[in-house]
Amino acid sequence: MAHAPRVMLIDIARTCAIxxxxxxxxxxxxxxxxxxxRGTMTSFGWVWFARCIAGSFIFLSGVSLVLASLSGPVDLRKYARRMAVLGAAALAVSLGTYVAMGAAFVRFGVLHHLFLAGLLGLVFLRLPYWVTAALGVVVLSMPLWSVWPFFDSVGWLWLGKVSTGTPAMVDYVPMLPWFGMYLLGMGIAGGVNAFGGWARLAGLAHADNRLVRALSWPGQHSLAIYLIHQPVLFGIVYTARLLAG
Incomplete structure (x- = not known):
């Protein structure tokens, strides 16, 4: 079976998120x-900037899962390897931030979310695109409901709010309501496919264009860049602090 053309615009969108x-x-x-x-990162604008970044990664991951299935069934062996790498990366983030941040370590951040969403997404892959999109909207709207799931211990932090209170964490992206962005990405990607839009979008940015290749390269290596960029930036600013006294 022929492979669907790579949609470089998705890679470029992921580069923008990076x-x-x-x-x-x-x-x-x-x-x-x-x-x-002090207080810069807790201001309204920066808080929403962070949420938009996390939402864009999750949305694009949902889109990518649908794109990977357009040429036929998902290669489960290859997908399992990818999930294993992603799970190991999420564990490395938890361990690394525990060493660096102590109690504020990442218990369930964006990589943890993408790992679990990538597994759950397979369950929704064959639903009609409009059903998946509608489910995404429902899950995203959960914070607006008068009834919200509450649980008793921090062991449920991965799911959503807990009745014991949320501890301080440098990154926290629970399944509810953020899995709604993943489902919405899947639904919209399925809708674009239903109307034959992916072939046209693929034709807007060709891999033989040097600028397109340059802009899409970071998006094609987003996990490696995610893991590497913060230690590098941290080291640069730390060195500047030492030089500044």
Whole structure:
């Protein structure tokens, strides 16, 4: 069976999300070492900037799952390897932030979310696109409901709010309501496919164009960049702090 053409625009969109993430983390480091005013990262604009970044990664992952299935059934062996790498990366983030941040370590961040969403997404893959999109909207709207799932211990942090209170964490992206962005990405991607839109979108950015290749490269290596960029930025700002006395 022929493979569907790679949609470079999705890679470029992921590159934009990576750039935004690097800007956020660099500003976080600047505040941490006193180059930016205290409270910068907890201001309204930066909080929503962080949410948009996380939402974009999750949405694009949902889109990518649908794109991977357009040429036929998902290669479960290859997909399992990818999930294993993603799960190991999520564990590395938890361990690394525990060493660096102590009690504020990442218990369930964006990589943890993408790992579990990638597994759950397979269950929704064959639903009609409009059903998946509608489910995504329902899950995203859960914070607006008068009834919200409450649980008794931090062991349920991965799902959503807990009755014991949420501990301080440097990254927290629970399944509810954020899995709604993943489902919405799947639903919209399925709708684009139903109307024959992916072939046209693939034709808007060709891999033989040098600029397109340059812009899409970071998006094609987003996990590696995610793991590497913050230690590099942290080291740069830390060194600047030492030099500045």
């Amino acid at each position: 750039v935004a993430m690097a800007i956020f983390h660099f500003t976080y480091d600047l505040e941490l070492f006193g180059f930016a005013p």
